[in-house]
Amino acid sequence: MKKLHYQEIEGNSSKFFLLVGILGCIILFALGATYYMEHHGHHVTGMTNQVVWGMPHVFAIFLIICASGALNIASIGTVFGKSMYKPLARLSCLLALALLAGGLAVLVLDLGRPDRLIVAMTYYNFKSIFAWNIYLYTGFFAIVIVYIWTMMDRTVSKYYKIAGTTAFIWRLALTTGTGSIFGFLVARQAYDAAIMAPMFIVMSFSFGLAAFLLVLMFSYQWTERELGDKVVIRLKNLLGVFVAGVMYFVIAKHLTNLYATEHHAVEAFILSDGGMITKLFWIVQLGLGSILPLILLYSPKTANSRNAIISACSLILVGGIAQVYVILIGGQLFPLQLFPGMEVSSSFFDGVVNTYSPTPAEILLGLGGIALSLIIVTFAVKFLKFLPVSLADDVVDPHHS
Amino acid sequence: MASNEKEGAPVNTRREFLVKISAAGALTITPGLFLYKVAEAKSDNELASANKRWGMLIDTARCADGCNACVEGCNKEHGLTGHGREATDAQWMRKVTVTDKSIGKTISLPIMCQHCENPPCADVCPTGASFKRKDNIVLVDKHICIGCRYCMMACPYKARSFIHEELSNQKSYSPRGKGTVESCTFCVHRVDQDKQPACVEACNESGHKAIVFGDMKDPNSELSVALKTSSSRQIRADLGLNPGVRYKNF
Structure with missing residues (x-):
C-alpha cells in the first residue's frame, strides 16, 4: 500500500483561472441582483404576501441540506471507522463548510433587512427554531474547523475521533433543525409533519454525497490526479442507497397524507392538479432526480462509467432542488385553510391557489450561493492541503493487490 | 483648639x-x-397590564356583504395606501366571503390579526420582534424585525404583510418600514388612550355596529357580557391558539 500524501493544487492553469473567473462573475451578478432587490424592495421579485419565501430560500435550504450531507463522508471514516473514507475526510469537511457558507449567504441576503444581521446575532427568541438554527450553523462552522484541525495537525490528532463524533451528532441536529423549519409550521397543510426532520436528514445524505462526488471527480480530473475506481464505485453505490432512502420517505409522507381526509386537497394539488409543481414532482424530482439516477448507478451497462456517475450526481442535485421547490413553494401556493370545507374568497387571495414566477434576480442570488461555495473550495484546495495527491486504488485500499 | x-x-x-x-x-x-x-399620563404598567386582555366579537349577522367600512377605516388610520399591486400591497384587515356550499349559505366577515394567546408568529420569530404585550396585543417591534418572514409562514390567518417597497407619508403613531413585517395592532395607540380601534369606529359609523371591542378579563365589559350571552367561535379553534377575535352567528 502506498503512503497517503496531501498536497495543495498548483492552481495556475488556465482552467483554474477560467473557473475562478466564471464563479467570480456569478458572485458579482448575484451581488448586483441583491442590491437591485434590496434597493427597490421585494416587489421586484416574484415573492408576494402569499408566497413569502421564494427561489432564494429554495437555493439556501438546498445548500444547507447539501452541507450537512457533504460532511457524511468524513463521518463514515471517523465515526464508523471505514478506512477507505478517511483520505476523503478533509475535502468532505471543506465542502460542508463551503456549502453552508453559500446557503447562509443567500438566506441572509434575501432578508428584508440584511443590514440588521447583527440584530439576528444579538436578539434571541429561544422558542424559535430559526434562533436555534443560528446556533446550530455557527456551532457547525466551529466544530468542523476543529475537526479539520485535528486531521491536519498531528499535535492535536488525539482529538480526531471526538471531534469527528461531535461533528456527526451536530450535523444530525442541524438537519433536524432545517427540516423542523417546516415541521413546526402548524398552519400550513403541506408542512406540519414530524417526518420532515428525518426526511431532510436522508435528503442531506443523498444531495450531499452527490455534490461531494461531483467535486471530487472534477477536481481530480482537472488537476490530473489519480482517482481510482474503488473510491468512486464505493461512493456511487452508497449514493444509490441514499437516493432510494429519500424515495422511501417521500412515499411514506404522501401515503400517510393520502390516508387522512383533511390532507386530500393538498395532496391532490401536489400530486395531480398543481401544474408546474406536479410536473416538478413527478418528472424532475422522481423521474429525473431519483429513478433515472438509480438506473444509471446500478444498471450493469452504466454502473462503472464515470460519465454515467457524473450524470447521475447532477440529476440527483437537480432533482433535489426540485424537491425543495415542491415542498417550499408548493406548500405556499396551496391556500391556507381558514374555514375547512367552506369556499372562501377575498381581496387577499384567500381560497385561491397562489402563483409564483421567480425572477432572474432571485435565481441569480441562488446561483451566487452555489458559486460562493465552489469558489471557497477552489481557493481552499489551492492554499491548504485538502486533497490527497493520489486516490488510486492501491493508496486507498490496504487490501489491494 | x-x-x-x-x-x-x-x-x-x-x-x-x-x-x-x-x-x-x-x-x-x-x-x-x-x-x-x-x-x-399613565405608567407602563397601566398601559399594558396583564389584568387586561383586549379582544373583539364580530357579529357576522350584522356584518354586511359588500360593506368595507372597517377595512377602509383601518387603511386610513394606519396610512395603508398601497401601490396598486394587490399581491404585494399590505392588508392588515380584509373582508372574506365564506360559503357553505352544502347548505348554500354565504356570510361576510373581516379577518385581521387574531391576537392569539399563543401566537405562532411570536413563537417562530428568531429575534423576538414579534411579541405579545402583557394585555395580549400581538405586535411587531419594527426595530428588531430582520424581515425573514417566518412569522408570515407560521400565521394560520394570513394576517401579516411584508413591506415590499419604500413608503411615504407615514403616520407618526403607526411607524412602518420597508423590509419588515407588519399586521393589525388592535390600534394600540388608540387603545392606550382609552379609545376604540379605528375599524370598530368605522363599523359603528356605517351603522352596522358589528364589532364589539373590549377587555375580556373584565367581567362587566360590553365584550365579556356579549361573549357570555351569545355563542361565538374562533377561527381554526383546532389549533388551540385561543385568539382574541371571536365571531358570532357563524
Missing part, C-alpha cells in the same frame, strides 16, 4: 455640602418626575 476648629471645619462643610446637594438634587428631580407623570 483653634487647630481643632480648623480641623473640624472641613467636616462640617462636607456634611453641609452633602445635605445641600441632596436637597438640591431632590428639588431638581422632583418637578421632572411630575412633568414626566403629566406627559405620560
Whole structure:
C-alpha cells in the first residue's frame, strides 16, 4: 500500500483561472441582483404576501441540506471507522463548510433587512427554531474547523475521533433543525409533519454525497490526479442507497397524507392538479432526480462509467432542488385553510391557489450561493492541503493487490 | 483648639455640602418626575397590564356583504395606501366571503390579526420582534424585525404583510418600514388612550355596529357580557391558539 500524501493544487492553469473567473462573475451578478432587490424592495421579485419565501430560500435550504450531507463522508471514516473514507475526510469537511457558507449567504441576503444581521446575532427568541438554527450553523462552522484541525495537525490528532463524533451528532441536529423549519409550521397543510426532520436528514445524505462526488471527480480530473475506481464505485453505490432512502420517505409522507381526509386537497394539488409543481414532482424530482439516477448507478451497462456517475450526481442535485421547490413553494401556493370545507374568497387571495414566477434576480442570488461555495473550495484546495495527491486504488485500499 | 476648629471645619462643610446637594438634587428631580407623570399620563404598567386582555366579537349577522367600512377605516388610520399591486400591497384587515356550499349559505366577515394567546408568529420569530404585550396585543417591534418572514409562514390567518417597497407619508403613531413585517395592532395607540380601534369606529359609523371591542378579563365589559350571552367561535379553534377575535352567528 502506498503512503497517503496531501498536497495543495498548483492552481495556475488556465482552467483554474477560467473557473475562478466564471464563479467570480456569478458572485458579482448575484451581488448586483441583491442590491437591485434590496434597493427597490421585494416587489421586484416574484415573492408576494402569499408566497413569502421564494427561489432564494429554495437555493439556501438546498445548500444547507447539501452541507450537512457533504460532511457524511468524513463521518463514515471517523465515526464508523471505514478506512477507505478517511483520505476523503478533509475535502468532505471543506465542502460542508463551503456549502453552508453559500446557503447562509443567500438566506441572509434575501432578508428584508440584511443590514440588521447583527440584530439576528444579538436578539434571541429561544422558542424559535430559526434562533436555534443560528446556533446550530455557527456551532457547525466551529466544530468542523476543529475537526479539520485535528486531521491536519498531528499535535492535536488525539482529538480526531471526538471531534469527528461531535461533528456527526451536530450535523444530525442541524438537519433536524432545517427540516423542523417546516415541521413546526402548524398552519400550513403541506408542512406540519414530524417526518420532515428525518426526511431532510436522508435528503442531506443523498444531495450531499452527490455534490461531494461531483467535486471530487472534477477536481481530480482537472488537476490530473489519480482517482481510482474503488473510491468512486464505493461512493456511487452508497449514493444509490441514499437516493432510494429519500424515495422511501417521500412515499411514506404522501401515503400517510393520502390516508387522512383533511390532507386530500393538498395532496391532490401536489400530486395531480398543481401544474408546474406536479410536473416538478413527478418528472424532475422522481423521474429525473431519483429513478433515472438509480438506473444509471446500478444498471450493469452504466454502473462503472464515470460519465454515467457524473450524470447521475447532477440529476440527483437537480432533482433535489426540485424537491425543495415542491415542498417550499408548493406548500405556499396551496391556500391556507381558514374555514375547512367552506369556499372562501377575498381581496387577499384567500381560497385561491397562489402563483409564483421567480425572477432572474432571485435565481441569480441562488446561483451566487452555489458559486460562493465552489469558489471557497477552489481557493481552499489551492492554499491548504485538502486533497490527497493520489486516490488510486492501491493508496486507498490496504487490501489491494 | 483653634487647630481643632480648623480641623473640624472641613467636616462640617462636607456634611453641609452633602445635605445641600441632596436637597438640591431632590428639588431638581422632583418637578421632572411630575412633568414626566403629566406627559405620560399613565405608567407602563397601566398601559399594558396583564389584568387586561383586549379582544373583539364580530357579529357576522350584522356584518354586511359588500360593506368595507372597517377595512377602509383601518387603511386610513394606519396610512395603508398601497401601490396598486394587490399581491404585494399590505392588508392588515380584509373582508372574506365564506360559503357553505352544502347548505348554500354565504356570510361576510373581516379577518385581521387574531391576537392569539399563543401566537405562532411570536413563537417562530428568531429575534423576538414579534411579541405579545402583557394585555395580549400581538405586535411587531419594527426595530428588531430582520424581515425573514417566518412569522408570515407560521400565521394560520394570513394576517401579516411584508413591506415590499419604500413608503411615504407615514403616520407618526403607526411607524412602518420597508423590509419588515407588519399586521393589525388592535390600534394600540388608540387603545392606550382609552379609545376604540379605528375599524370598530368605522363599523359603528356605517351603522352596522358589528364589532364589539373590549377587555375580556373584565367581567362587566360590553365584550365579556356579549361573549357570555351569545355563542361565538374562533377561527381554526383546532389549533388551540385561543385568539382574541371571536365571531358570532357563524
